[in-house]
Amino acid sequence: MAPVATLLWHALHGSFEHWAHLAQYVLPVALRNTALLLAGVGVLVSCLGVGSAWLVTAYDFPTRRVLSWALLLPLAVPTYIIAFAYLDLLHPIGPIQTLVRDILGYDSPRQFRLPDIRSLPGAVFLLGFVLYPYVYLTTRIMFSSQAASLLEAGRILGETRRSVFFRIALPMARPAIAVGVSLALLETLNDIGASEFLGVQTLTVSIYTTWVTRSDLAGAAQISLAMLVLVAGLILLERHGRRHQRYALTQRSRPLRPQTLSPARSLLAALLGWTPIVIGFVAPALYLLNETVKRLGSAGQLSSQLISSAVNTVSVSLSATLLTILCGLLVVWVARPSRRPSALFGIAARFSTIGYAIPGTVLAIGLLTPFVLVDGLFNHILSLFSRISPQLWLTGSFTALVIAYAIRFLAISVGGLEAGLARIPPSLEQSSRLLGETSAGTLRRVHLPLLRPAIGAAALLVFVDAMKELPATLLLRPVNFETLATWLYAEAARGTYEEGAIAALGIVLAGLLPVILLARTQFSMEKKT
Known part of the structure; x- marks a missing residue:
C-alpha cells in the first residue's frame, strides 16, 4: 500500500498549475489513446482467443494436437519485442513490403506501401496478436471441461452448431473469457516500449515522459492516479461482468468429442489456427534469429556491454525470484486454511498481491519516496556508529x-504456492503436530518437500517475468545499470535494430521456458481427459 499512499501524497502536494496543464494538453490525448487501445486490444484478443480455443476443442484436423499448445507461443514474446521486430519487418524498405512490391510488380515505396505500423491501429494489431494467449488459455480450459451432454442436448433440440456455440458454449465460458481479457488489458496498460516505439501516447508513456523528460514527479504522480482509477475500473468491470455467472453439473462431465472436418475445411482450419502463431511468434522469432546471426557474423563476438547486461539481468532476476518465493511462502503459510487465520490475516494476504495489478511505471513512482526515506534512515543509523559517508543503499x-x-x-x-498447498492433505500437518513437531519444523520437513514442484513452477514464472519487465526497470535502475530489456529499449530508440536483436532473442528464449511448462501441463490434462 506504500506506493499508492506515496502517489496520493505527491499528487496532492504538486503544483495545481501543472495539473491544469496536464488536464488540458496531456490527459485528454493520453486517455483517448489508452481507451481506444484497450478497446481494440480487448476485441482482438477476444476474437483470436475464443476462436482458436473453440477451433482446437470442437474440430479435428491435421496438426490440431500441435496447434493446441503452439497457440501459447506468443506468450514468450514481450510486447515491446514484437513492436521492435515488426518496425523493421514492416519498414517501407523492409523484407515484407519489398516482397509484396516484387509480387505486384512495383519498383519503389513511392508506388506502393502498406499502412504505417507506427499508429494506433498498428499497436492494436501487434498487441492483440501477442496477448491473445491469455484468453485462449482460460477459455480452452473451460471449453475442454464443459459437458458434451449439454451441447448435444442443444443439437437434439434443433439448434445448429453455430447456435450451440453462441447460445450454450460461449455464455458458459464468459467467466473464463472475462479473466483472460482482463489479464491482457492489464498487460496492455503496463506496456511502455511497444506504445512508445509505435508512436502511441498512452498514459504509461505520459507518466514516463513527464517524470524523466520534464522532471515533474508530481505531474507523473497525478497521471499515475488517473491510471490507477482506470485499472480499478477494469477490475470492477471484470467482476461485474461475471457476478451472476454460476453453473453446476450434477453428474460427471464428459468432454466434447471434436468433429472431423473434410479435407478442404481441414486445410482452412489449419490455416486459421496457425496464422496467429506465425504473426505473434514465428515471424518475430525468425527475424531476431536472422539479425543475431548477421550481427555475430560481422562482429565475431558479443560486445562487453551486452554481456554485462545479461549478467545484470540474471543477477537481479534471481535475487527477485528468491525474495518473491520467500515472501509468497510466508503469506501462504500464515494464511493457510488449516491454521484458521483471522480476518485480518486474510485481508493482509489479499492486499499483499495487488502489486500485479499496478503498472510498472506507477509502482516505480510510488516506491521512489519510500526508498529515499529508507536510505536516509540507514545513513542516519550508520552515522551514529561509524564514519561511513552517506550512500544510496536502495x-x-x-x-x-x-x-x-x-x-x-x-x-x-x-x-502457485496456494495451489500446491491445497493438494497437501491437512491430515499430514495434524499428524506432524501430534507427533510433537513445531509449526516451523512441519513446514521444513513435511510441506517444503511436497511443495517443490509448485515452488519450481512459481520460481520459473517469476524469474522470466522479472527478465521481461521494462517499465519499472527503466525508472528504478541505478546509473549505468543495463538489463537486456533496457539494452533493447536503448538500441531501438537509436534505430540500431541489429544491435538489439541479440538481447531480444535472449529474452524470447527465456520466455519459452514457462510457455513449455504451460504447454506440458495442458497436454497432460488433455491426455488424461
Whole structure:
C-alpha cells in the first residue's frame, strides 16, 4: 500500500498549475489513446482467443494436437519485442513490403506501401496478436471441461452448431473469457516500449515522459492516479461482468468429442489456427534469429556491454525470484486454511498481491519516496556508529529493482504456492503436530518437500517475468545499470535494430521456458481427459 499512499501524497502536494496543464494538453490525448487501445486490444484478443480455443476443442484436423499448445507461443514474446521486430519487418524498405512490391510488380515505396505500423491501429494489431494467449488459455480450459451432454442436448433440440456455440458454449465460458481479457488489458496498460516505439501516447508513456523528460514527479504522480482509477475500473468491470455467472453439473462431465472436418475445411482450419502463431511468434522469432546471426557474423563476438547486461539481468532476476518465493511462502503459510487465520490475516494476504495489478511505471513512482526515506534512515543509523559517508543503499543499487519486482510479481508466487498447498492433505500437518513437531519444523520437513514442484513452477514464472519487465526497470535502475530489456529499449530508440536483436532473442528464449511448462501441463490434462 506504500506506493499508492506515496502517489496520493505527491499528487496532492504538486503544483495545481501543472495539473491544469496536464488536464488540458496531456490527459485528454493520453486517455483517448489508452481507451481506444484497450478497446481494440480487448476485441482482438477476444476474437483470436475464443476462436482458436473453440477451433482446437470442437474440430479435428491435421496438426490440431500441435496447434493446441503452439497457440501459447506468443506468450514468450514481450510486447515491446514484437513492436521492435515488426518496425523493421514492416519498414517501407523492409523484407515484407519489398516482397509484396516484387509480387505486384512495383519498383519503389513511392508506388506502393502498406499502412504505417507506427499508429494506433498498428499497436492494436501487434498487441492483440501477442496477448491473445491469455484468453485462449482460460477459455480452452473451460471449453475442454464443459459437458458434451449439454451441447448435444442443444443439437437434439434443433439448434445448429453455430447456435450451440453462441447460445450454450460461449455464455458458459464468459467467466473464463472475462479473466483472460482482463489479464491482457492489464498487460496492455503496463506496456511502455511497444506504445512508445509505435508512436502511441498512452498514459504509461505520459507518466514516463513527464517524470524523466520534464522532471515533474508530481505531474507523473497525478497521471499515475488517473491510471490507477482506470485499472480499478477494469477490475470492477471484470467482476461485474461475471457476478451472476454460476453453473453446476450434477453428474460427471464428459468432454466434447471434436468433429472431423473434410479435407478442404481441414486445410482452412489449419490455416486459421496457425496464422496467429506465425504473426505473434514465428515471424518475430525468425527475424531476431536472422539479425543475431548477421550481427555475430560481422562482429565475431558479443560486445562487453551486452554481456554485462545479461549478467545484470540474471543477477537481479534471481535475487527477485528468491525474495518473491520467500515472501509468497510466508503469506501462504500464515494464511493457510488449516491454521484458521483471522480476518485480518486474510485481508493482509489479499492486499499483499495487488502489486500485479499496478503498472510498472506507477509502482516505480510510488516506491521512489519510500526508498529515499529508507536510505536516509540507514545513513542516519550508520552515522551514529561509524564514519561511513552517506550512500544510496536502495536507489543506488539493484536492490530497489528486486523489491519492486517482488511487489509486482508476488501474486504469481502466492497463486502457485496456494495451489500446491491445497493438494497437501491437512491430515499430514495434524499428524506432524501430534507427533510433537513445531509449526516451523512441519513446514521444513513435511510441506517444503511436497511443495517443490509448485515452488519450481512459481520460481520459473517469476524469474522470466522479472527478465521481461521494462517499465519499472527503466525508472528504478541505478546509473549505468543495463538489463537486456533496457539494452533493447536503448538500441531501438537509436534505430540500431541489429544491435538489439541479440538481447531480444535472449529474452524470447527465456520466455519459452514457462510457455513449455504451460504447454506440458495442458497436454497432460488433455491426455488424461
